[in-house]
Amino acid sequence: MRYVSTRGVAPALGFTDALLAGLATDGGLYVPESWPQLPPRMPGATYAQRAAQIIQLFVGDDLPAATVQRLCDEAYATFAHPAVVPLVQLDDEHFVQELFHGPTLAFKDVALQLVGRMFDEVLRARGQRVTIVGATSGDTGSAAIDGVKACANVDIVILYPNGRTSDVQRRQMTTVQAPNVRVVAVDGTFDDCQDMVKAMFNDAPFRERMQLSAVNSINWARVMAQVVYYAVLTDLLAGPVNVCVPSGNFGNVFSGWIARRMGAPIDQLVVAANANDILERFINHNDMSAVPVVPSLSPSMDIQVSSNFERLLFEMNGRDGGMTAEQLQRFRTSGRLSIEADQRDEFITGRFQAARLDDTETLATIARTYAETGMLLDPHTAVGVGAVGKLRAAGTLRGTTVTLATAHPAKFPDAVERATGVRPPLPAHLADLFELPEQFTVLPNDLAAVQQYVGSTFL
Numbered sequence: 001m002r003y004v005s006t007r008g009v010a011p012a013l014g015f016t017d018a019l020l021a022g023l024a025t026d027g028g029l030y031v032p033e034s035w036p037q038l039p040p041r042m043p044g045a046t047y048a049q050r051a052a053q054i055i056q057l058f059v060g061d062d063l064p065a066a067t068v069q070r071l072c073d074e075a076y077a078t079f080a081h082p083a084v085v086p087l088v089q090l091d092d093e094h095f096v097q098e099l100f101h102g103p104t105l106a107f108k109d110v111a112l113q114l115v116g117r118m119f120d121e122v123l124r125a126r127g128q129r130v131t132i133v134g135a136t137s138g139d140t141g142s143a144a145i146d147g148v149k150a151c152a153n154v155d156i157v158i159l160y161p162n163g164r165t166s167d168v169q170r171r172q173m174t175t176v177q178a179p180n181v182r183v184v185a186v187d188g189t190f191d192d193c194q195d196m197v198k199a200m201f202n203d204a205p206f207r208e209r210m211q212l213s214a215v216n217s218i219n220w221a222r223v224m225a226q227v228v229y230y231a232v233l234t235d236l237l238a239g240p241v242n243v244c245v246p247s248g249n250f251g252n253v254f255s256g257w258i259a260r261r262m263g264a265p266i267d268q269l270v271v272a273a274n275a276n277d278i279l280e281r282f283i284n285h286n287d288m289s290a291v292p293v294v295p296s297l298s299p300s301m302d303i304q305v306s307s308n309f310e311r312l313l314f315e316m317n318g319r320d321g322g323m324t325a326e327q328l329q330r331f332r333t334s335g336r337l338s339i340e341a342d343q344r345d346e347f348i349t350g351r352f353q354a355a356r357l358d359d360t361e362t363l364a365t366i367a368r369t370y371a372e373t374g375m376l377l378d379p380h381t382a383v384g385v386g387a388v389g390k391l392r393a394a395g396t397l398r399g400t401t402v403t404l405a406t407a408h409p410a411k412f413p414d415a416v417e418r419a420t421g422v423r424p425p426l427p428a429h430l431a432d433l434f435e436l437p438e439q440f441t442v443l444p445n446d447l448a449a450v451q452q453y454v455g456s457t458f459l
């Protein structure tokens with residue numbers, strides 16, 4: 001299996017090279033050169049077995065089947081539920097798939113527990129080490145740290161904006177005691193952190209010396225690992241089903257697009273957005289224009305531009321990388337992106353739906369769901385459940401629908417308590433989170449200081 005860049009210039013790579021590269025050298029994202037067909041589930045297969053079966057199609061000959069199976073077994077043994085991603089029923093035709101039973105209580109664990117182990121495996125075989133540097137506004141940092149904290153060949157430095165994450169999110173990063181983990185509180189915003197990471201990657205000698213690597217959501221392996229739970233939900237429910245995805249960077253819902261492309265009986269993919277509604281405006285009004293981010297109760301969906309949308313754009317352009325690169329260049333200069341009517345007809349109309357919820361509607365959805373079912377939803381999942389409610393009421397969404405629950409309610413206890421009066425307790429494996437000592441370094445909002453720190457902390 002080979003991987004090509006969405007911008008058409010970078011050379012095609014095998015799976016392990018695409019895994020370690022993250023971003024292609026032409027600035028594009030890697031996608032497989034063709035989409036395989038989803039194999040039927042073997043009767044009695046566990047989540048880890050179904051995962052290994054599907055992931056092997058994308059890994060090809062780069063890793064032996066026994067290795068892929070072992071990595072999947074280890075990754076999904078860290079989940080606190082025997083089904084890994086259990087389905088729970090809300091009403092006659094609406095289910096929730098709980099993707100939050102991993103170590104850090106957000107769906108990002110599903111991919112990062114596996115991707116961290118894949119990195120370590122590949123680096124060990126090659127006799128290499130890397131330093132992962134990333135910026136986080138909350139969920140990605142803790143999931144990435146947990147995914148690599150036991151890796152012998154990976155060091156990780158995570159930058160977060162000092163004072164701007166929730167206490168649970170911060171403590172999930174700062175209480176990890178591992179020699180290869182560093183957490184840096186930058187006196188700045190998330191964008192400042194992100195800009196510093198980009199600057200370090202653009203400093204070629206530094207990048208080379210440090211063997212810098214990234215596990216942000218543009219990494220192909222993360223998108224790949226997420227395809228599995230879409231397959232699993234269609235294994236369990238009589239198809240076709242709609243899937244509603246609380247969305248930010250378009251990584252999760254694009255994994256759903258892939259599952260459907262591979263033959264999973266998925267009808268509508270529903271993009272659920274908060275007030276940061278660029279994707280909703282694109283799907284419903286053909287308006288993709290970037291506007292400043294506004295903070296919401298679902299911070300992991302507070303994005304301005306959805307980086308993984310590039311992968312769908314590449315498909316809409318008939319896999320023409322030059323055309324995709326040109327379109328993105330126009331988007332960067334004008335802040336607007338438009339697609340042709342025939343592309344909309346083929347890829348969007350009748351395939352994607354979208355709805356947005358503001359914070360008031362999100363709190364109302366948490367309250368209503370708790371009153372009707374006793375289930376506590378985190379604010380991200382509530383945006384999804386509320387979006388399904390709106391589209392059903394409008395008559396556009398019919399039949400069985402699964403909303404992906406992307407975070408555990410205890411990860412966002414303030415919003416849940418505000419809506420229901422109930423403060424969700426942390427699950428047993430995190431019950432001592434507020435007693436553990438914290439370890440982090442505060443640095444000024446200054447690239448030279450941060451780069452100096454990254455360059456010397458593991459010496």
Ligand SMILES: *Cc1c(COP(=O)(O)O)cnc(C)c1O
Binds near residue numbers: 107248250300380
């Ligand atoms: C990251 C995240 C999202 C958004 O996922 P994308 O793949 O960026 O669309 C939604 N909910 C939660 C809880 C997240 O952590």
